[in-house]
Amino acid sequence: MFASCADPKTLEGLAWLMCYLTSGKHMLFYLSFGTVILLLAITAPVALLFGFGGALASRSRIAPLRWFGKTYTSMVRGVPDIIFFLFVPIALDQAFEWLRAKAYCDPSVPIRQGNDFVVCPAAKLPLSTAPEWVHQSYGVFLAVIAFAIVFGAFAANVLYGAMNAVPKAQLETAEAYGMSPRQVNRRILIPQMWTYALPGLANLWMILIKATPLLFVLGVEDIVYWARELGGSKTSAYAYPHPDWRIYYFLGILVFYLLMTWGSERFFDRIRARLSSGQATMAGEAMRKAAS
Amino acid sequence: MKKLMLAAAALALTAGMGMAQTVRMATEGAYPPYNFVNDKGELDGLEIELGNELCKRAGLECTWVKNDWDSIIPNLVSSNYDTIMAGMNINEERKKAIDFTDPYTPPMPSAYMALKPDADIEGGVVAAQTNTIQASHVASTGATLLEFATGEETIAAVRNGEADAVFADKDFLAPAQAESNGELVWVEGHDTVKLGEGIGMGVRKSDTELKAKFNTAIESMKADGSLNALLKKWFGDKALQF
Numbered sequence: 001m002f003a004s005c006a007d008p009k010t011l012e013g014l015a016w017l018m019c020y021l022t023s024g025k026h027m028l029f030y031l032s033f034g035t036v037i038l039l040l041a042i043t044a045p046v047a048l049l050f051g052f053g054g055a056l057a058s059r060s061r062i063a064p065l066r067w068f069g070k071t072y073t074s075m076v077r078g079v080p081d082i083i084f085f086l087f088v089p090i091a092l093d094q095a096f097e098w099l100r101a102k103a104y105c106d107p108s109v110p111i112r113q114g115n116d117f118v119v120c121p122a123a124k125l126p127l128s129t130a131p132e133w134v135h136q137s138y139g140v141f142l143a144v145i146a147f148a149i150v151f152g153a154f155a156a157n158v159l160y161g162a163m164n165a166v167p168k169a170q171l172e173t174a175e176a177y178g179m180s181p182r183q184v185n186r187r188i189l190i191p192q193m194w195t196y197a198l199p200g201l202a203n204l205w206m207i208l209i210k211a212t213p214l215l216f217v218l219g220v221e222d223i224v225y226w227a228r229e230l231g232g233s234k235t236s237a238y239a240y241p242h243p244d245w246r247i248y249y250f251l252g253i254l255v256f257y258l259l260m261t262w263g264s265e266r267f268f269d270r271i272r273a274r275l276s277s278g279q280a281t282m283a284g285e286a287m288r289k290a291a292s
Numbered sequence: 293m294k295k296l297m298l299a300a301a302a303l304a305l306t307a308g309m310g311m312a313q314t315v316r317m318a319t320e321g322a323y324p325p326y327n328f329v330n331d332k333g334e335l336d337g338l339e340i341e342l343g344n345e346l347c348k349r350a351g352l353e354c355t356w357v358k359n360d361w362d363s364i365i366p367n368l369v370s371s372n373y374d375t376i377m378a379g380m381n382i383n384e385e386r387k388k389a390i391d392f393t394d395p396y397t398p399p400m401p402s403a404y405m406a407l408k409p410d411a412d413i414e415g416g417v418v419a420a421q422t423n424t425i426q427a428s429h430v431a432s433t434g435a436t437l438l439e440f441a442t443g444e445e446t447i448a449a450v451r452n453g454e455a456d457a458v459f460a461d462k463d464f465l466a467p468a469q470a471e472s473n474g475e476l477v478w479v480e481g482h483d484t485v486k487l488g489e490g491i492g493m494g495v496r497k498s499d500t501e502l503k504a505k506f507n508t509a510i511e512s513m514k515a516d517g518s519l520n521a522l523l524k525k526w527f528g529d530k531a532l533q534f
Contacts, residue, residue: 025330097371115390118498124371128313128316219359228442232322232445233444235470237324237325238324238331
């Protein structure tokens with residue numbers, strides 16, 4: 001980074017540390033914080049969408065749709081996350097490549113050759129000539145899908161419960177005003193359910209934040225990977241030899257995760273206050289009393 | 293519309309045929325001096341230098357992929373990359389899943405390293421990296437095997453007393469031993485254990501063409517002495533030679 005860092009062996013003390021902390025490897029470490037935040041920012045809305053779909057499907061009047069919703073929520077919630085994370089990305093990747101192989105490859109060459117899963121070069125996803133960042137983004141994309149399926153199932157159950165918690169009287173009143181079932185859903189049920197869903201969704205968000213180290217299982221290099229890699233003791237094969245410093249790196253990550261969860265907690269507190277006002281819940285009642 | 297789609301498919305097909313294929317080579321990036329991520333954040337080590345030279349000789353375009361050691365064979369088998377160069381010893385168990393090129397190192401000795409030279413490696417706790425020939429060797433002795441995901445963690449386990457000794461490739465342990473100011477020592481009588489058939493490049497069983505290309509390249513590097521020079525460069529003057 002700096003010109004003075006050209007020969008780290010001659011440096012000492014603070015100058016050495018400055019150069020060490022700005023090495024190319026550390027830059028990758030700092031960037032990986034961005035990866036984690038980006039993944040959270042994409043996964044949370046997608047998972048919420050999956051959850052919303054799952055909850056609506058579970059309440060549907062159409063039986064097959066209802067069965068689908070129920071199966072999705074109970075099956076995914078019942079399988080250990082780590083198994084899901086190992087299975088979904090590889091299965092998805094092979095499914096995509098299998099479909100592309102059907103379109104682009106010579107059908108006489110088998111895709112399964114003994115132990116091997118082989119498609120022709122044109123069907124590879126991403127193509128083997130694609131630059132490294134395409135491969136990386138594809139990995140992140142598969143990770144987002146895996147996270148969204150798992151957390152979507154939990155969110156679906158939370159939202160399903162919240163929808164059932166909306167007082168029946170409110171829905172009946174809406175019907176009495178002549179609203180169609182669809183209008184009742186859109187105007188009363190969905191706006192009213194959030195106050196009941198929020199504690200469960202907030203929990204899920206916290207768990208999602210803490211689940212991001214699972215990224216490395218999927219081959220995405222996250223902060224925990226880099227902390228372990230940078231913190232391990234280094235011999236003079238490296239430019240900056242040092243003993244086992246993992247504890248400092250892990251302490252840094254600890255602070256990052258605590259800041260993330262602390263910030264989220266404050267954010268959820270504000271939303272909770274907003275959603276509770278005017279509700280026939282204990283929190284809403286307490287707000288009404290405080291105001292009067 | 294249908295015509296358009298057909299044309300698009302045909303275009304994609306021909307485009308796919310016309311392009312040169314890039315060989316994706318996987319490594320762990322955490323096993324110096326074989327392969328590691330240097331302070332610039334780039335892959336470095338014997339296998340990186342060797343792999344690049346082999347690709348040049350075989351006339352292939354290559355790129356490197358970093359992959360976790362644990363899932364390095366499954367990802368090769370499902371074609372996420374085409375070769376493995378990650379200090380992987382050739383042995384019978386692995387040959388059931390994948391094929392290997394000719395070894396590009398002589399059979400490398402393994403060694404036990406501990407805090408004291410008389411550490412109990414028969415009845416004590418011995419650390420080794422998961423899915424390595426060293427781990428299976430420890431499991432076949434009377435010692436309790438303690439497995440870790442990376443080689444670095446096995447050495448740390450000995451330093452903090454979690455394990456009585458670590459068993460790994462001697463060339464991997466040697467720099468740590470030499471720079472520990474006498475803290476880490478070889479276990480007496482067990483500093484050179486012969487295991488494995490040498491380190492080779494892993495390829496898919498169905499990929500015989502690629503294997504042949506790399507075998508020719510390895511052969512030519514053995515013949516002109518450049519492979520021996522590389523081994524000397526990364527393992528020191530006492531490195532085993534072909």
